[in-house]
Amino acid sequence: IAGITQAPTSQILAAGRRMTLRCTQDMRHNAMYWYRQDLGLGLRLIHYSNTAGTTGKGEVPDGYSVSRANTDDFPLTLASAVPSQTSVYFCASSPVPREGQFFGPGTRLTVL
Amino acid sequence: GQNIDQPTEMTATEGAIVQINCTYQTSGFNGLFWYQQHAGEAPTFLSYNVLDGLEEKGRFSSFLSRSKGYSYLLLKELQMKDSASYLCAVMDSNYQLIWGAGTKLIIKP
Numbered sequence: 001i002a003g004i005t006q007a008p009t010s011q012i013l014a015a016g017r018r019m020t021l022r023c024t025q026d027m028r029h030n031a032m033y034w035y036r037q038d039l040g041l042g043l044r045l046i047h048y049s050n051t052a053g054t055t056g057k058g059e060v061p062d063g064y065s066v067s068r069a070n071t072d073d074f075p076l077t078l079a080s081a082v083p084s085q086t087s088v089y090f091c092a093s094s095p096v097p098r099e100g101q102f103f104g105p106g107t108r109l110t111v112l
Numbered sequence: 113g114q115n116i117d118q119p120t121e122m123t124a125t126e127g128a129i130v131q132i133n134c135t136y137q138t139s140g141f142n143g144l145f146w147y148q149q150h151a152g153e154a155p156t157f158l159s160y161n162v163l164d165g166l167e168e169k170g171r172f173s174s175f176l177s178r179s180k181g182y183s184y185l186l187l188k189e190l191q192m193k194d195s196a197s198y199l200c201a202v203m204d205s206n207y208q209l210i211w212g213a214g215t216k217l218i219i220k221p
Contacts (some may be wrong), residue, residue: 042211
């Protein structure tokens, strides 16, 4: 692994199903983030983690949960998917705030 | 509330210069970032400004005026590969990034 990876690349999901989006980084960054990106809107923060073992809510956390059991992994779970959760999801990590955030390639999720 | 404004779309000619503006109102300020995002790809870091003034990095420069809540990204000697969206983001008092919707830059030959 070099950098930050996400899986799956894309997914079509039936409404009501549970889904976990995976994110792994090998840069030993303390902070990790989950965003969604929708057409015409800026990136919106869903959840974040400043360090392993801690998580926090962002701007649009409802319907999503996260965990941070170790430094490298930061999975995002949709407990019961709804069509409004159709979006592109980006995971990002950061060593320190002023160095910016490094993004994974994204997961394109469609909920029908 | 928190707000980041930037133009939705701009068009420029290959070889020319273009300036993309960003104005912001946020709860606290810990710096302003510019990112580039090609269609279907992830955003990539371009620049970071925390003090007033101009930061130059090759063909790209970024300017900040904290008193005016204003920044711009200047792209010189435009190339076709510069066709992308440019995202302005402000780091607020909680060190979280607040993002603008992005400016889609179209480069014509």
